[in-house]
Amino acid sequence: MLGGVLRTAAVLLRATPRCTAAARLAGTQGIDWSRFPQLDERELEERFVRGGGPGGQSVNKTANCVSLKHIPTGLVVKCHESRSLEVNRRQARHLLAERLDRALNGDASVAAQREREEQLRRQRGDLQRRRRRDRKDQWRRQRSAEASSEGAHSDRTGVDNT
Amino acid sequence: MQFFSSVFSLEAGSKVGQDMHSLKFSTILRKLEACQPHPNWVLSLVIHRKVHAVGNTIDELLQHWKSVFVGAEISEPEASIQHLMGASLQCSTGDLRHMGNAVLTAQQLRDLERRCLCRLQRMPVQYIVGEWEFCDVTVSVRPPVLVPRPETERLALLAADRLRPLAAAGERSPRLLEVGCGSGVITLAVLHWLKQVSAVAVDPSEAACLLTEENAARLGVSERLHVHRAALTDAGLPCIEGQRFDMVVSNPPYVPTADLRRLQPEILLYEDRAALDGGRDGLALVRRLLRRSAGWLRPGGRLLLELGLGQPETVVALLSEPGTGLTRPQVHRDFTGRERFVEAQREQERGREDPFDSSVVS
Numbered sequence: 001m002l003g004g005v006l007r008t009a010a011v012l013l014r015a016t017p018r019c020t021a022a023a024r025l026a027g028t029q030g031i032d033w034s035r036f037p038q039l040d041e042r043e044l045e046e047r048f049v050r051g052g053g054p055g056g057q058s059v060n061k062t063a064n065c066v067s068l069k070h071i072p073t074g075l076v077v078k079c080h081e082s083r084s085l086e087v088n089r090r091q092a093r094h095l096l097a098e099r100l101d102r103a104l105n106g107d108a109s110v111a112a113q114r115e116r117e118e119q120l121r122r123q124r125g126d127l128q129r130r131r132r133r134d135r136k137d138q139w140r141r142q143r144s145a146e147a148s149s150e151g152a153h154s155d156r157t158g159v160d161n162t
Numbered sequence: 163m164q165f166f167s168s169v170f171s172l173e174a175g176s177k178v179g180q181d182m183h184s185l186k187f188s189t190i191l192r193k194l195e196a197c198q199p200h201p202n203w204v205l206s207l208v209i210h211r212k213v214h215a216v217g218n219t220i221d222e223l224l225q226h227w228k229s230v231f232v233g234a235e236i237s238e239p240e241a242s243i244q245h246l247m248g249a250s251l252q253c254s255t256g257d258l259r260h261m262g263n264a265v266l267t268a269q270q271l272r273d274l275e276r277r278c279l280c281r282l283q284r285m286p287v288q289y290i291v292g293e294w295e296f297c298d299v300t301v302s303v304r305p306p307v308l309v310p311r312p313e314t315e316r317l318a319l320l321a322a323d324r325l326r327p328l329a330a331a332g333e334r335s336p337r338l339l340e341v342g343c344g345s346g347v348i349t350l351a352v353l354h355w356l357k358q359v360s361a362v363a364v365d366p367s368e369a370a371c372l373l374t375e376e377n378a379a380r381l382g383v384s385e386r387l388h389v390h391r392a393a394l395t396d397a398g399l400p401c402i403e404g405q406r407f408d409m410v411v412s413n414p415p416y417v418p419t420a421d422l423r424r425l426q427p428e429i430l431l432y433e434d435r436a437a438l439d440g441g442r443d444g445l446a447l448v449r450r451l452l453r454r455s456a457g458w459l460r461p462g463g464r465l466l467l468e469l470g471l472g473q474p475e476t477v478v479a480l481l482s483e484p485g486t487g488l489t490r491p492q493v494h495r496d497f498t499g500r501e502r503f504v505e506a507q508r509e510q511e512r513g514r515e516d517p518f519d520s521s522v523v524s
Contacts (some may be wrong), residue, residue, distance in 0.1 A: 054471045
């Protein structure tokens with residue numbers, strides 16, 4: 001009986017938009033990007049750690065560090081995650097925009113919105129787990145009640161037969 | 163720590179530093195010399211180990227090897243050990259920051275030491291790691307094929323930028339020719355970004371051709387790339403006779419011969435000198451490219467070149483002379499803000515389209 005309940009629940013869960021990847025995407029589309037800062041290159045100052053000298057073929061250095069400063073606010077981010085300089089330049093811009101978003105928009109920032117969404121999702125998950133656990137406990141209690149009543153019944157028939 | 167274990171008869175994983183203090187300096191030196199290590203770094207290694215206890219955590223090893231590299235006058239000592247450690251642990255250098263107290267296994271220690279010994283022999287970090295990122299692609303790198311330089315990333319971005327409208331228009335598949343492909347990074351980055359582009363890459367080095375093909379397979383773009391082993395001579399490139407391209411891109415050897423001897427040991431000892439030597443003024447290959455490119459390009463097709471400092475000005479002057487078939491020269495800067503790249507377009511004249519008449523433009 002419980003198996004049937006679980007199977008139905010599973011089917012329902014799969015079908016529910018809340019739980020599919022599409023739903024997750026739909027969730028993120030609920031995030032307000034309108035305040036997310038657009039970086040103006042003219043307001044940025046970029047610095048690189050590079051070997052001295054002519055560069056290019058004449059130099060073999062791992063130079064991949066980027067330091068990006070937002071001049072109006074003085075915010076600086078450094079990035080050397082990737083071994084590619086251009087990837088780090090791109091990543092530095094993402095990071096800077098995110099930091100600016102936090103600094104300027106606080107609770108309305110994209111990161112804060114994402115955190116709230118994640119919290120909601122976790123709470124929903126917790127709720128589902130609790131419900132599942134309650135159903136299981138209920139079934140166990142039912143089973144043990146049935147078992148004890150059946151046992152009592154067979155005792156009586158045994159007595160009757162002998 | 164196999165090497166040190168054998169020298170000091172220590173069990174793997176024990177704290178080397180503590181035992182070092184109990185040995186006399188002369189004894190240590192004698193034992194090390196018996197193993198015939200590189201003389202340059204022995205002293206710095208010994209002195210450092212005598213003074214500092216070295217454990218097996220990431221932070222301790224980073225600090226230790228950085229000091230060794232500094233003592234041996236290895237360039238980029240801190241970045242070097244970061245990259246080598248990342249390679250040994252198969253993680254990014256960023257991850258290392260959060261793992262400072264993690265202890266390396268005996269195997270990881272051996273692996274790290276092997277890499278560090280290579281670095282002490284001035285092997286470029288990229289060769290020791292065996293692979294490197296170039297824009298959004300990861301490629302294998304192997305001596306003596308030239309290690310991709312960070313400046314060249316912008317060349318690849320420019321090339322993709324110019325080909326993108328053609329690719330989007332969708333009328334036909336844009337064709338790219340790279341002369342002197344090396345490890346293949348420029349072409350491979352473009353093929354990775356623009357799925358409609360097909361390319362031909364040539365290089366006189368067998369090792370470079372093999373590496374480019376290997377990297378193409380690694381990136382899943384082999385079907386759109388033909389690699390030819392060919393040198394650009396005064397006769398041009400016979401292997402692409404009759405073919406036309408929307409773009410010719412090249413990072414040709416551009417270092418003047420006389421400047422070669424001043425380069426870092428990393429370059430001189432491990433990288434293919436033929437990939438660097440541009441002749442007396444560094445422009446020998448560039449001149450050949452300027453003579454030949456219009457014959458390879460469709461009308462309106464572009465030539466994109468990476469050059470050495472001071473050369474873009476000369477090249478623009480060469481392009482203004484009649485007869486190259488190339489027009490509208492532009493100069494682009496690299497990430498340091500210095501003039502590094504030249505772009506030119508093939509003239510739109512119909513008359514030059516005869517595929518058997520490439521000698522007209524030479």
